[in-house]
Amino acid sequence: MITREQDMEKYINKYIYFVIFPDKKIELFKSLRDIQNSISIDSSTISKKLSSGENMFSAKGTDYVFYINRL
Numbered sequence: 436m437i438t439r440e441q442d443m444e445k446y447i448n449k450y451i452y453f454v455i456f457p458d459k460k461i462e463l464f465k466s467l468r469d470i471q472n473s474i475s476i477d478s479s480t481i482s483k484k485l486s487s488g489e490n491m492f493s494a495k496g497t498d499y500v501f502y503i504n505r506l
Contacts, residue, residue: 447506455502463506474501 437443450463454470464470467478475494481503484492492501 450506452503452505457499457501470503476501 437446450465452464452467452470454462454464454474456462456474462473464473467481470476470481471478474492476492481492484490485503485505490502490504492503493499494501
């Protein structure tokens with residue numbers, strides 16, 4: 436459990452991205468590679484789309500939609 440604001444700040448600063456999954460679950464990630472391993476979308480694809488302002492992603496071969504944003 437985090438009981439101090441300083442500890443919470445350190446914890447939050449480790450994470451750069453959040454992903455909303457098709458089942459409405461939200462997870463925080465430290466890198467695009469971590470996201471890639473979790474949702475099977477290449478990190479370079481994620482990076483390009485985020486750079487162009489896109490936040491919705493679909494994994495090939497599925498109908499699942501993910502929302503990715505940088506904190």
